Amino acid sequence: MFRYADKSSGLLFSSQGLSDLTAKLAKRLRDEVESIDANRLLNTAPADLAAYLAEKYRLDPPALRRDEWSAEESETKIDVSGDQNRWISDRSRPFYVPGQRIDVEVPFDGDPELFYVRPNQFSLSPPRAAVRGRSLLLSFEIPHEQERDVRSETDRSLAEIEQNLSRIRGEADQYNRSLPYEAETAVSNRRARLLTNQGRVAALGIPLKKRAGAPSTYAMPDVRRRIVPTLPPAASVPYEPEPVLDAEHYEHVLSVVQNMVQVMERSPSSFAHMGEEALRDHFLVQLNGQFEGRATGETFNAGGKTDVLLRENGRNVFIAECKFWKGPKHYAETIDQLLGYSSWRDAKTAILVFNRGTSTSTVLDGVRERTEAHQYWKRTVDWKHESGFRYVFHHPGDRNRELTVTVLVFDVPSPSSTG
Template sequence: MSEFAFEVPTIYPDDLVVDQREAQIDISQDQNRWIDDRSRPHYITGTAVDVELPFTGDKVGFDIQPTTSNFNNPRAHVDDGVISFSIAGTDLTAERVRQQIDGMVASINLHLSWLTNDAQAYNASLGDLAMRTIDHRKEKLLRGKSLLAGLGFKMKERPGASQTFAVPSVRRTIHPSVPRPVASRDPYKPEPILTPEDYEHVLLVMENMVGVMEQSPGAFREIDGESLRTHFLVQLNGHFAGDATAETFNYEGKSDILIKVDRKNIFIGECKFWTGEKGYLETLDQVLSYLSWRDTKAAVLIFNRNKDFSAVLAKIGEVTPAHPKFKKLVQKRSESSWTYLFGHKDDANRELTITVQGYNVPELIKPRILILPG
């Protein structure tokens, strides 16, 4: 890191050199002289002493205003390794020239002492600054690659370019093709994502659950939300093989259905019973709060036990565009399924795909209380 540290210039007054020459001196503002028109320059021949003061270090330092200043910065011409300035007058003496040279040297040294205090703090922060810059660069590269990956078009390949890797499929297996190194010195590789093909297959499996519910309504009549989620997990894990474990889909915390690769979420599904417009919009907020900017695909499963399922579907289609992060309707997949594009909660330029699916499950049968004669 030392090669990137800022080196404050150091001057060498003992090695300065001087030269003398004639010069034209403007005396129009000299109040000790009678000048009939002071609005114009009035020159007479005088003497100039040219001074060259050697220095080492970064000459950019002379262009920096330190945080501490007396607002009377010395003025001179700075070249590679040399500071040049002149002392001119019509009645110069050796004593006056010496005093002015000493004053200039003292002013430059004072300026550099203030600059040294700032440079010490800057050099001490280089490590943290480098890490923040690297992290920012990584995130910028990943946002660009993930943006292209989410467009659904074939990307142009460049020789030697690192490509966004996605989860390959076998029985449909979801896992990255090669493990990524932890060391930060290796070439940067982007995070895994869920391919559009796998995302569509996940949605299809969940949509097919409607048929299962319709064929066996009794099995779902008295089931609660957690049990419904378990049915979806069983179906999904029947279609997708796990990597290191038997299950690709699982749940943890407040998130209902997850696909994790390298401890990163690449798919999030949320299961909720319909409780009205307010509860539905809060569910969208909840899903968006779970998604980091790397997570681009999610699903919201809305279960309905009201009698008027058509009204629920109409309400979903009506209120979703009212969400503050809503961007557009990508497609209406079916009468009860929509794919939307949302903006990230912290970055409007980051786009997230959320598919909303509605399911009409059999209404819960309330047990009747029988009053038997005593």
């Protein structure tokens, strides 16, 4: 993080200001994004890269583990030449007397360098202590003929240190909360510029000459502050943009699918005896009414036949699997099936779970637990829905090829409920 604080005086919280430090770290984050090889950046999942940067540049303020403190004492010689209450004939030289040294050691967690950073609110008489590895050391030297209340002095010093750490934590927390947005913005801005540049070059229709010495890989700089996640792996081959279903159209497809709930509610007896294929066909009718017949069922794609496939200009833009709920294990197999069907260009997918006779909350709990335990699950998206979830998976063959999977649970009428 920084290594130029003056530590020789023993003064804590008296080096550079924390606000100056956070500004420098934010700039380093942006500079690192700009320094990453273009293809390396474009081939890395943006969310993964932003998460890596936010973690790398976050601050980790120290927290004292006072319940684990300890003390050690030893005999020593103490130079009292500066003590004006003593008669000393020659103060130009050290004058030693017998004494005792007491060291109070307090372990801590966090970044030791932050003991030297000055919070916005600070004292002109900062506390003194030494940082030794992962411990804070308060030392007291007492001439043999003097009495000192070391415990009171220790408590007072630690109270001052805790007060400064509390101020630093408040400022650091605010900075840390800003990092995800800072990282996402930096990555997004550079990606947008690179893709715009690619578009201009493609419009030329002239083969590009490869620059001599262009990097084929990107080496992550050494991070000495603490252990941090490594830069997400990605290929350094030339990046080729791929067509995907944009978010607005994806939501529209899902809204068409969800409209089937109203159809089933209006005519429950019509759906009470239907199996998976018959129900799927009703969804296809709805989709083809909106997308001019471009939705198909039981279509071969990648590793098998998918239940619902929506194609646009020869590209697969939406894939869905329709399954009755038969327990968590069967649902997990459906995830594998969907990922096996999806080629690298399929970024928007869905699993439609038909529930007949099981408590909806039981199904939703099973979906959540099995999904987040899946080996290719990356994260859960904050998507508010009463009977569904949204997740991001990575393709089995490439962690940077992300697939959005929306899981919707539909309660299907049963024969007994319709009389």
